[in-house]
Amino acid sequence: MDIEKVNSMDFGEFVDVFGNVIERCPLIAAAVWSQRPFLDLEDLQKHFFAVIDALPQSGQEGILRCHPDLAGRELQQGTLTAESQREQSGAGLTCLGADERLRLAELNAQYRARFGFPFILAARLSDPAAMQRELARRLLCPPAQELRTALGEVKKIGGLRLADLLCADPAKL
Ligand SMILES: NC(=O)N[C@H]1NC(=O)NC1=O
Incomplete structure (x- = not known):
C-alpha cells in the first residue's frame, strides 16, 4: 500500500x-x-x-492497559488480536515449557501489581529468555521511568505494524 x-x-x-x-x-x-x-x-x-x-x-x-499479557491466558485461549497472536507466537511464546510459562506469569503478576499496567515489550524484537530477563530488570525500575519505557515499546510495536501495512522495511524508518 x-x-x-x-x-x-x-x-x-x-x-x-x-x-x-x-x-x-x-x-x-x-x-x-x-x-x-x-x-x-x-x-x-x-x-x-x-x-x-x-x-x-x-x-x-x-493505552498500556489495553495490551494483553505476554504469554498470558489470551494467548492460550487464542483470543488475542491477529497482530498480537502473530507477534507472540513468532517470538516463541506458544512453545514455552510449563516452568517458563509459570515464571513469566508470576513476573507479569508482580509487574502489574507494582505499576498498575501490564509488562509491555515488542515481542518481535525479543525471545523468551530475553523477555524474562527484561521483565525481572524492569520490575525494579521507578514508576515514572517505567511508564516512559512501556510507551517506547508501544511505539516499537506500532512502528512494526505500520511498516507491515505499508510493506516497508522498518530499519529504514
Ligand atoms: N504485553 C505486551 O507486550 N504485549 C505485546 N507485545 C507485542 O509485541 N505484542 C503484544 O501483544
Whole structure:
C-alpha cells in the first residue's frame, strides 16, 4: 500500500486498516486521520506517536492497559488480536515449557501489581529468555521511568505494524 492510497482513505476505511496499530486503541488512528495528508510512512508514524505523546498520563496508562499479557491466558485461549497472536507466537511464546510459562506469569503478576499496567515489550524484537530477563530488570525500575519505557515499546510495536501495512522495511524508518 502506498501513501497516496493511505491519503485517499475515508475515515471508516482508515480506522479499519490502522485501528490496531496501537493495540486495541482505534481512537488513536481516528485522531491521526484528521491530520492527513501524510508525506510518507515516517510522517504517518510521527503522527501516531505525537497523538500518544499528547495524551495526559491517564490516557497513556489507558493505552498500556489495553495490551494483553505476554504469554498470558489470551494467548492460550487464542483470543488475542491477529497482530498480537502473530507477534507472540513468532517470538516463541506458544512453545514455552510449563516452568517458563509459570515464571513469566508470576513476573507479569508482580509487574502489574507494582505499576498498575501490564509488562509491555515488542515481542518481535525479543525471545523468551530475553523477555524474562527484561521483565525481572524492569520490575525494579521507578514508576515514572517505567511508564516512559512501556510507551517506547508501544511505539516499537506500532512502528512494526505500520511498516507491515505499508510493506516497508522498518530499519529504514
Ligand atoms: N504485553 C505486551 O507486550 N504485549 C505485546 N507485545 C507485542 O509485541 N505484542 C503484544 O501483544
